[in-house]
Amino acid sequence: MQSLYLVVTASTLAPFTEVIGGGVQQTVPKTVQQGVILRLAVPVPLRRLFDYLPPEGLNPAELKPGQRLWVPFAGRKLVAVLVELVPESPQAQLKPAQELIDSKALFDSGARKLLNWIADYYQAPVGEVYAAALPAALRKGKPADHWAEQWLQLTTEGKGLPESALARAPKQQALLQQLLRAGQQSRTYLKTQGHTPAVIRALQERQLVEWVSGPTVPPPMPAAEATPPPQLNSEQQQVLAAVDCSCFSATLLEGTTGSGKTEVYLRLMERVLAEGHQALLLVPEIGLTPQTLRRIAARFPEHSIAALHSGLAEGERAQSWLAASEGQADIVIGTRSAIMTPLPRLGVVLVDEEHDASFKQQDGVRYSARDLAVVLARNSDVPVLLGSATPSLETLHNALNGRYQHLRMRQRAGDARPPQIHVVPTLREPLEEGFSPQVLRHIGETLARGEQVLVFINRRGFAPALNCDDCGWIADCPHCSSKLTMHRRQRQLRCHHCDYRRPLVDTCPQCHSRSISALGGGTERSEELLARRFADYPVIRVDRDTTTSKQALDRLLAPARDGDPCLLLGTQMLAKGHHLPRVTLVVIQDADGGLFSADFRAPERTGQLLEQVAGRAGRGSLSGRVLVQSRFPEHPLLQMLLEKGYGTFARQLLRDRAVAQLPPTHAMALVRAECEEPAWAEEFLHNARLFMQSLVPPSPQLQYLGPVPALLERKSGRYRFYVQVTAQNRAQLQPLLARVCAWAESNKNRRLRWAVDMDAQELS
Numbered sequence: 001m002q003s004l005y006l007v008v009t010a011s012t013l014a015p016f017t018e019v020i021g022g023g024v025q026q027t028v029p030k031t032v033q034q035g036v037i038l039r040l041a042v043p044v045p046l047r048r049l050f051d052y053l054p055p056e057g058l059n060p061a062e063l064k065p066g067q068r069l070w071v072p073f074a075g076r077k078l079v080a081v082l083v084e085l086v087p088e089s090p091q092a093q094l095k096p097a098q099e100l101i102d103s104k105a106l107f108d109s110g111a112r113k114l115l116n117w118i119a120d121y122y123q124a125p126v127g128e129v130y131a132a133a134l135p136a137a138l139r140k141g142k143p144a145d146h147w148a149e150q151w152l153q154l155t156t157e158g159k160g161l162p163e164s165a166l167a168r169a170p171k172q173q174a175l176l177q178q179l180l181r182a183g184q185q186s187r188t189y190l191k192t193q194g195h196t197p198a199v200i201r202a203l204q205e206r207q208l209v210e211w212v213s214g215p216t217v218p219p220p221m222p223a224a225e226a227t228p229p230p231q232l233n234s235e236q237q238q239v240l241a242a243v244d245c246s247c248f249s250a251t252l253l254e255g256t257t258g259s260g261k262t263e264v265y266l267r268l269m270e271r272v273l274a275e276g277h278q279a280l281l282l283v284p285e286i287g288l289t290p291q292t293l294r295r296i297a298a299r300f301p302e303h304s305i306a307a308l309h310s311g312l313a314e315g316e317r318a319q320s321w322l323a324a325s326e327g328q329a330d331i332v333i334g335t336r337s338a339i340m341t342p343l344p345r346l347g348v349v350l351v352d353e354e355h356d357a358s359f360k361q362q363d364g365v366r367y368s369a370r371d372l373a374v375v376l377a378r379n380s381d382v383p384v385l386l387g388s389a390t391p392s393l394e395t396l397h398n399a400l401n402g403r404y405q406h407l408r409m410r411q412r413a414g415d416a417r418p419p420q421i422h423v424v425p426t427l428r429e430p431l432e433e434g435f436s437p438q439v440l441r442h443i444g445e446t447l448a449r450g451e452q453v454l455v456f457i458n459r460r461g462f463a464p465a466l467n468c469d470d471c472g473w474i475a476d477c478p479h480c481s482s483k484l485t486m487h488r489r490q491r492q493l494r495c496h497h498c499d500y501r502r503p504l505v506d507t508c509p510q511c512h513s514r515s516i517s518a519l520g521g522g523t524e525r526s527e528e529l530l531a532r533r534f535a536d537y538p539v540i541r542v543d544r545d546t547t548t549s550k551q552a553l554d555r556l557l558a559p560a561r562d563g564d565p566c567l568l569l570g571t572q573m574l575a576k577g578h579h580l581p582r583v584t585l586v587v588i589q590d591a592d593g594g595l596f597s598a599d600f601r602a603p604e605r606t607g608q609l610l611e612q613v614a615g616r617a618g619r620g621s622l623s624g625r626v627l628v629q630s631r632f633p634e635h636p637l638l639q640m641l642l643e644k645g646y647g648t649f650a651r652q653l654l655r656d657r658a659v660a661q662l663p664p665t666h667a668m669a670l671v672r673a674e675c676e677e678p679a680w681a682e683e684f685l686h687n688a689r690l691f692m693q694s695l696v697p698p699s700p701q702l703q704y705l706g707p708v709p710a711l712l713e714r715k716s717g718r719y720r721f722y723v724q725v726t727a728q729n730r731a732q733l734q735p736l737l738a739r740v741c742a743w744a745e746s747n748k749n750r751r752l753r754w755a756v757d758m759d760a761q762e763l764s
Contacts, residue, residue, distance in 0.1 A: 035088070036054055037051050039083050040052055040082055041083050041127040041130040043078055044127055050073075052069075052080075052094055053097065055098060065084050066107035066112060067101070069097040070099040101141060114375065117379075135308075135321045138318055148213050152186075154176075157208060161176065161208065172202055175190075226299075226301045232260075232267070235411050236409065244383065248380075249384070250386070253386065253388075253409065254389070254391055254406065256411075257616070258412040258579075259389075259410065259411060261389075266296070268383075269281075269299075277347025278331070280341075281296075281331070281350045282334060282352065283334070286309045286311045286335060303330040303331055306324045306332050308338040326344075327345050350385050351385070352388075355388045366756075370395070371759070374386075390611045390646050417624075419624030420623070420624070423630055424438055432529065434589055440533060442585060443587065452584065453587065454585070455567065455570075456570070456571075456575065456588045457521070459522040460543040460544055466518055467517055470511055470513040475505070479500055480500070481713045482495060488525075526569055530567050540569065542570030544573070547573065557580070584623065600660070607641050607646055628642065637649065667726070667728070667733050667759070669724075670756070671754070673720075675718060675749075680751070680752050684749070689723050692739075695739055696736050702726070704725055705723065705724040706722055
């Protein structure tokens with residue numbers, strides 16, 4: 001039987017103490033077994049490490065923390081990670097692990113320290129944390145040696161030759177000289193340098209070189225022509241001078257859109273690469289990765305680059321992960337999960353668009369990659385730079401309180417000037433498929449001048465609802481508390497939460513009337529109108545439906561980058577990071593969506609989104625304009641945002657949050673539960689609240705709310721509820737959450753799922 005340990009901080013519970021069922025504490029028995037014991041992180045939803053004996057016949061000297069092993073667990077065979085070797089176990093009988101998978105550790109001590117911190121802080125099962133850090137192929141137990149690279153090195157005879165020894169064979173001499181300087185070169189790198197197999201075979205026949213197995217290298221990047229760095233402006237120079245790469249520091253770089261934040265990232269990369277270190281850049285969207293990779297590859301053609309995101313094939317992602325963890329990738333670019341990749345030579349951590357909600361994992365291990373970037377940098381004693389034109393309130397709060405260095409860039413790079421912003425009232429206007437006549441006129445004039453237009457609509461599909469005008473029937477999702485979105489081109493009704501699909505209906509299934517109406521508008525509907533009104537210009541629609549393949553977004557935006565007049569139409573995928581200097585007009589079709597939401601974070605996200613979209617206009621030498629359609633142009637938050645800018649807007653939201661005792665001035669966690677039977681989820685959370693209140697009664701310092709339904713109460717057939725726990729600081733929350741997790745693990749209802757969401761970002 002495996003030993004069980006609750007993974008908590010020292011201040012949370014007394015060492016080797018478990019909380020059982022109703023909160024009674026029981027001390028773990030004294031050690032009864034001695035020897036070499038493996039303490040493993042097993043991917044199961046239990047907040048414990050498990051003890052095993054070494055595999056039979058294996059020399060314990062071969063075992064190192066960070067290796068993977070196959071282990072038996074509850075009738076299954078699972079991939080576990082060795083966290084530590086201990087001399088004794090509190091259990092009398094232990095099972096042996098079945099097989100060692102890796103000859104060397106995949107997680108070094110720094111990586112294990114970060115993963116253990118994640119399990120502790122986010123109250124997550126430690127085995128699931130380690131599993132989440134691995135790419136899928138390694139999570140399934142594929143040996144890391146499968147991606148081992150072949151490296152070419154000189155034989156003893158080859159090392160004794162002078163560089164000019166093969167002057168009569170210039171290609172062989174060039175390779176010989178390269179190996180004399182570098183020692184070893186990977187097969188992948190030699191191929192990119194133009195060294196042919198024939199040249200290598202010739203040196204092998206002379207017994208001057210030999211192949212050896214070595215570390216994994218990243219998949220080769222597309223060839224990119226080297227580009228010289230541009231001239232820095234004074235603000236960029238000041239920012240670079242303020243960031244010390246020799247030690248830990250956390251810096252918020254608040255730079256207006258188009259101010260050259262990416263160039264600052266590149267200069268910091270250049271600085272640490274020159275010292276032999278690695279650079280980690282986190283980006284929020286897969287769609288931003290290709291253009292970012294192009295720019296970085298063009299700037300650093302001599303350095304190896306690894307990309308890590310969910311759009312890669314399993315093997316490609318595992319290869320990149322291994323190359324990064326073995327120190328063979330100089331630059332690592334990735335989305336959220338890349339933060340858990342071991343980086344032995346880390347020199348700087350960069351987070352682009354740090355405000356973006358996609359940096360928070362919303363299921364499984366519910367970590368924030370932005371916050372982990374700060375923890376990783378602190379552990380590694382390197383700087384972390386959080387860049388955004390619209391900082392999250394959490395990051396801004398830390399900067400205003402002096403926890404982070406706060407640097408600003410207000411000047412747009414080059415000759416670009418901030419766009420002019422105008423509100424277009426639409427409450428009593430006759431609209432054509434959601435567009436004001438005034439807006440359509442400005443679109444036509446902009447295209448006629450040979451410029452480009454970007455239209456932002458944060459709803460995909462043709463229409464967000466379909467209803468019957470006679471009986472009032474509405475096409476609802478049978479599995480979610482939401483309406484089905486109409487996709488007319490595919491003739492489908494589709495749920496954007498659970499992906500349920502059904503054919504588009506022409507008659508009402510309830511009263512059989514043919515008076516069926518599409519309510520509201522989405523990107524498809526707007527695309528049809530704009531293509532009809534401006535038939536001489538291409539309309540490029542960018543949303544999740546048109547960017548399903550890996551390089552789709554890059555291909556879609558290629559005509560816009562060429563500079564020809566066109567209409568770009570899309571969702572928030574268009575709002576982030578794209579540099580399109582010929583876009584001089586941005587149209588925001590509906591600015592009101594987040595101003596009246598029940599989610600307290602909605603105004604912040606609305607302000608960020610509007611500011612980011614507006615920032616796409618006028619990024620080149622041409623001046624830009626932004627037209628914001630609104631039914632409520634006098635809304636005070638909208639007025640403040642448009643007239644005084646995001647900085648004033650965000651500081652007002654911070655004051656509002658402080659009064660309401662909400663994050664970031666207070667700490668908040670959600671205890672979530674979901675079940676097909678709503679009463680079971682509510683009862684579970686009711687008991688969880690009673691249990692927590694028995695430990696820490698409600699007070700001005702710590703408050704409870706709920707159980708209450710999630711904003712999207714039903715999803716994929718499961719009803720979702722939560723209890724909200726708010727405290728003045730996290731030190732008050734963490735011990736309580738650890739206790740409620742231990743209590744909740746005694747739940748035997750397999751149809752009910754529960755989770756703790758520390759620093760929750762979503763109420764849905």
